[in-house]
Amino acid sequence: MNRENLIDQIKKKKSFLCVGLDSDLKKIPSHLLELDDPIFEFNKQIIDATKEYAVAYKPNIAFYEMLGPKGWESLQKTLDYIPKEIFTIADAKRGDIGNTSNYYAQTFYDTYSFDALTIAPYMGSDSILPFLRDDKWAIVLGLTSNKGAMDFQNQKLINGKFVYEHVMERCAEWGNVGNMMFVVGATRAEYIADLRKLIPDHFFLVPGVGAQGGSLSDVAKAGLNSDIGLLVNSSRGIIYAGSGEDFSSRAKEAAKEIQSEMESILSKAGLV
Numbered sequence: 001m002n003r004e005n006l007i008d009q010i011k012k013k014k015s016f017l018c019v020g021l022d023s024d025l026k027k028i029p030s031h032l033l034e035l036d037d038p039i040f041e042f043n044k045q046i047i048d049a050t051k052e053y054a055v056a057y058k059p060n061i062a063f064y065e066m067l068g069p070k071g072w073e074s075l076q077k078t079l080d081y082i083p084k085e086i087f088t089i090a091d092a093k094r095g096d097i098g099n100t101s102n103y104y105a106q107t108f109y110d111t112y113s114f115d116a117l118t119i120a121p122y123m124g125s126d127s128i129l130p131f132l133r134d135d136k137w138a139i140v141l142g143l144t145s146n147k148g149a150m151d152f153q154n155q156k157l158i159n160g161k162f163v164y165e166h167v168m169e170r171c172a173e174w175g176n177v178g179n180m181m182f183v184v185g186a187t188r189a190e191y192i193a194d195l196r197k198l199i200p201d202h203f204f205l206v207p208g209v210g211a212q213g214g215s216l217s218d219v220a221k222a223g224l225n226s227d228i229g230l231l232v233n234s235s236r237g238i239i240y241a242g243s244g245e246d247f248s249s250r251a252k253e254a255a256k257e258i259q260s261e262m263e264s265i266l267s268k269a270g271l272v
Helices: 003-013 030-034 038-050 069-081 098-111 163-174 186-198 216-223 247-268
Strands: 017-021 054-059 087-094 116-119 137-143 180-184 203-206 230-234
Touching: 003 054, 017 038, 017 087, 017 247, 030 038, 038 054, 038 069, 038 247, 054 069, 054 230, 087 098, 087 137, 098 116, 137 163, 137 186, 163 180, 163 186, 180 186, 186 203, 186 216, 203 216, 216 230, 216 247, 230 247
Parallel strands: 017 054, 017 230, 054 087, 087 116, 116 137, 137 180, 180 203, 203 230
Antiparallel strands: none
16 A cells, blocks of 8 residues: 555545554453454454544554464454455564565565564664565654663664664665654654654654553644654554453444544644
């Protein structure tokens, strides 16, 4: 999916919601466990309930690969079920070099046909360039919302910049606004405005809204640009909004609530 298609979807749905499919056998409703493929059935019902409001889905690959071949099968079935006009992100955080990176790119871009893949940039250009294609998106970990991010990302260089600022600026030189995004955690909303000045035109994928405590309004105020420029992810807050047989309707309510707030934000900003 190209940038124009993604922006069109956002404006059509008046939403920049990404639903994280962190589908865990230990957390999905127990009545699904009797089925042959409970993970896919859970995902299927979540997609049916939220596709009106979501412009992207982001399966966290760890929840699938830990199940072995069955998990990869559930992942493929899930991808096949997601409507083609909706953006798909493999949250795999790959970041190797050489042929390894090339094969990771082929795995998620070709074998599984994701639109995008999350990338760890620690090894520099060798861990970024193999993932850059005109028709796909490398989503680079920029400033993450976990506590341990302070260990490295928030350290200052001798030029006065934070490590995460240097990483994002340099990566932006290798990619472009049509094939690269950055992960910026919502729980660090105070930094998003500064990052938007540094990286004005790229999309930011923002996790941490809702269950992790991030504020959607704060993120939007700091991060919106003239092309919207945001995908805000919610995982637990939507997919586990309910734990009984009505889990899909509860997920729909949660997604609708977020979308309604997004619609209001976009309308007030004159973007829809």
